[in-house]
Amino acid sequence: MSSCTIYKRELASYFSQPTAYAIIVIFLLFSLGFTFTFGQFMDVGDSSLQWTFLFWHPWIYMLLAPAVGMKLWADEQRTGTIELLGTFPVSTWSAIIGKFLAAATVWLLALALTFPIVITVNYLGNPDNGAIFSGYLGSFLVCCTFLAITMLVSACTRDQVVCLIVSVSICVLLMLCGYDPVTRELSKIVSPGILEGIVSFGVWDHFNSLNSGLFRLKDFIWFGSAIFICLLGTSAILSAKRA
């Protein structure tokens, strides 16, 4: 199956260069570093991981996820290998899925390597592991959404730096949409209905509910749709660029 072949190639490519290692190390450093410093993990004594550990993930993703995703299409267009892919008996969609899953796998590995904190919290306290699991799920879904956005931007440009800057900007905007200090300011300007629309549009609200242990259908629909629309958009842009 061609997406599988492309997936394997992309994954090997991430690990044959410093990219994957740098991302994983930096993510672990920041996520766990913030937990013990700003998160005041030891002082707070909260075993849920919701506010001490998982809270930081989306903020880290909004800057780092584009760094993983920015090479996805920009590289192919710059080196010309897009012409190889375009003439292989492989659909654009297979290539998109293969590349997206490879980038998501690198992040899944980074997330999985944070397992010591889960062991720690189970040793020190009595956490609700179901809520921790849903928090991790929310974290991974946020990451995948940001990756999908980056992939869409990557299809628009040959320049990796432009892709990084634009993707980070979009991710920052989506984060701020639902973030409390921002919504508090916005509530003074816009009506409650519009404010609710803005909040639902952003990532924060949907991540937070999963982080709290709530499994709301609308959150999964939001994440699923955002990822699907970005991947579909990527396919449309790549086809349009050649026509």
Add this chain to the structure above:
Amino acid sequence: MIEVDSLTKQFGTKRAVDALSFTVQKGEVLGFLGPNGAGKSTTMRMITGFIPPTSGEAKVCGISIIDNPSKAKTKIGYLPESAPLYNDMTVVGFLKFCAAIRGLKGTAKNDAVERAIDTCFLSSVASQSIDTLSKGYRHRTCLAQALLHDPEVLILDEPTDGLDPNQKYEVRQLIKRLGKTKAILFSTHILEEVEASCTRAVIVDRGKIVADGTPAELLAQSETGSLTDLFRKVTSSDIEAAA
């Protein structure tokens, strides 16, 4: 094997390919000559399905590249002009990836890769990383990927570009040998290659065919018996084209 019928490509106001029609049968090697910007690469990209034509039809082994691209692409081996490769892979790794994309598995895949390496004289660099290869080896690696699945049709865009005289000779001999059992279309603006490798040649200028025939017929068309003079007579230079 290759049937092109009134193939046209318009980029905005510029007509890069203007109602081109020609055929290449099995056992024929068609040389595609023309000045830079004549539309050779664009034509090849349309036949291989990389870019869609504005109008017209292209069929490979009777299969339309527009209506049934995935099936048509399985019949084609394509060497793009820039000989694009994945720099982070080894030669063998890259060829195995291309073979897998072509649907080859297990022993068939390994045999195909070995055969391609032997055919293109890549044995000495097989385990080297692609980014360490010289231009000649890069070209041959890209040519090797076009031969992996033993396609009935070969489309080669400037296959001897940038090669040294020894390498040029080897590639021309290879084209001549493969041409006995396949339909080959290759583009060049090195006129001596026409007499060396082609059974027929077509001269293209500003998107249109301006001369067509066997090397002997083309030489007869030229008053001085020189292909260079015929080329200069039927094509316009950049200065004239701009005027």
